[in-house]
Amino acid sequence: MRLRRFVPGDLAALHAIESREDVTRWLYWEPRDEDEVRSVMAEHIERAPEEGFTLAVERLADGALLGRVSLMIDAANRQGAVGFIFHPDHQGQGYATEAGRAVVRVAFERYDLHRVFGRIEPRNEASARVLERLGMRREAHLVENEWVKGEWQSEAVYALLAREWGSSRR
Numbered sequence: 001m002r003l004r005r006f007v008p009g010d011l012a013a014l015h016a017i018e019s020r021e022d023v024t025r026w027l028y029w030e031p032r033d034e035d036e037v038r039s040v041m042a043e044h045i046e047r048a049p050e051e052g053f054t055l056a057v058e059r060l061a062d063g064a065l066l067g068r069v070s071l072m073i074d075a076a077n078r079q080g081a082v083g084f085i086f087h088p089d090h091q092g093q094g095y096a097t098e099a100g101r102a103v104v105r106v107a108f109e110r111y112d113l114h115r116v117f118g119r120i121e122p123r124n125e126a127s128a129r130v131l132e133r134l135g136m137r138r139e140a141h142l143v144e145n146e147w148v149k150g151e152w153q154s155e156a157v158y159a160l161l162a163r164e165w166g167s168s169r170r
Helices: 008-018 034-046 095-109 125-133 162-168
Strands: 002-004 052-058 065-074 079-086 115-120 137-148 151-161
Touching: 002 095, 008 034, 008 065, 008 079, 034 052, 052 079, 052 095, 065 095, 079 095, 079 125, 095 115, 095 125, 095 162, 115 125, 125 151, 151 162
Parallel strands: 079 115
Antiparallel strands: 002 052, 052 065, 065 079, 115 151, 137 151
């Protein structure tokens, strides 16, 4: 796979991912229509690098758009939030872990961040496994802290410090 910037031609493939209820189940937003995806994709394309990035995850063999991965930067606190969304047909094949590792590496090496974290709904076990494979530890479990999609949802926070990442690479 490779990570690359989004291009306008990605609209149909990204819409095929973000319009699915099973993809958006644990996210803050409902399935998106094409206009919403177009608007969000424009934000991905136009985001200033110092704020972070959202990149397309593309399979090298055929150029298929598998999902997206992001890093949102809090420069004042030298932290970054990692996120990922993949089409269900491509989940469970290691793509999220591979893309996540690349994002964590960029976070620590290029952005010189102190801490990288991921926030998930704890029932999203697949995402928890990805964060753990990235070397993150579970730091917090906030019980029913947010009203999301008509229910109280909880939040798990996973994180990795630069010094932990560096020592795990030796």
